[in-house]
Amino acid sequence: MGAAHPTPPPPGTPAPAPVPPKLRARGLARSFGRGAHALPALGPVDIEIAPGEFTCLVGPSGCGKSTLLRIAAGLLRPSAGELEIRTASPRPAAMIFQDYGIYDWKNVLANVRFGLDIQRVPRREADARARDWLARMGLSEFADAYPAALSGGMRQRVAIARALAVEPEMLLMDEPFAALDAQLRTILQDELLDLTQTTRTTVLFITHSLEEAILLGDRVLVMSARPGRIIAEHRPPFDRPRTADIRATTEFTALKAELWDVLRGEVRREAVPA
Structure with a gap:
């Protein structure tokens, strides 16, 4: 059986408006240094x-x-x-670095909650959202652990959970x-x-x-x-x-x-x- 074809819109139906891009760069360039010593990087x-x-x-x-x-x-x-x-949204983007970027002096839960604390999300809601993302990343049992006790892969999971918890x-x-x-x-x-x-x-x-x-x-x-x-x-x-x-x-x-x-x-x- 062949694939079903979508029903064409009635004549005169306006075409859907194009969806604007989430990110747009135009003529973007960056140099480091000044004058004759400037180094074009991008x-x-x-x-x-x-x-x-x-x-x-x-x-x-x-x-x-x-x-x-x-x-x-x-x-x-x-x-x-x-x-x-x-x-x-008030937080359009979140960044995840190669070196994890999590804080050694905060436990896993506090690291994941960090962006929510910056946004002044109430503590009960922030804890719930942070624990939800820890569960999604398979880290629930490490909520009270500190980064020094985690493997590299677990640290990167913490970094991903922290970024996504703020719903960027x-x-x-x-x-x-x-x-x-x-x-x-x-x-x-x-x-x-x-x-x-x-x-x-x-x-x-x-x-x-x-x-x-x-x-x-x-x-x-x-x-x-x-x-x-x-x-x-x-x-x-x-x-x-x-x-x-x-x-x-x-x-x-x-x-x-x-x-x-x-x-x-x-x-x-x-x-x-x-």
Whole structure:
């Protein structure tokens, strides 16, 4: 039996209004230093990310990926251009760093609750939301533990729970699994895949791993060597919801090879500047 075709709208029905992007950057650039000694680090870059889209950014070391993310998070100002996150919430974006960014002197529950405390959410509600996210991340029994007692993977789960507890409209993730061993990284990739497909949170995800980008991303953007620009865009040909089983498909392998063909020259150019 063939697939059912949607019923066309009646004649004269106006087309639905286009959904504005969650994030838009135009002519975005950043340099460090001043005058003749200024070092161009990023751009110009033009990006649009749709609501609910998981966008992965790959590129050679030093190409400005993290600089772009920090501009999006409000931690850096651009030297030129603009970046806008369209939001109606008081906390439009939350950032997750490679080095976890959790506080050693706070227990796990207090770490996850931290953003809610900043927002002055009442303690009872904040504790309930924090415990809910600890349960989702499999950390309920560690609520009273301190980070020193946790493995690297558990610390990163705490960081993810803390970011999501404030219910951000967008997640900014800067190589969050880079410091983990290969087996643990694979497990957390699978968990993040399941989590973001459930919440449909808009994500901008920085990674050096092509496999990670293909597994997680609705879209993979490739950046040039410094100063980083967007030089290619690919959409992994896998429907949502997807599972980690796509790693074993020929399409996955073919897209990885295609991305590497684009990226190889930029990596060499960054390693041996002209």
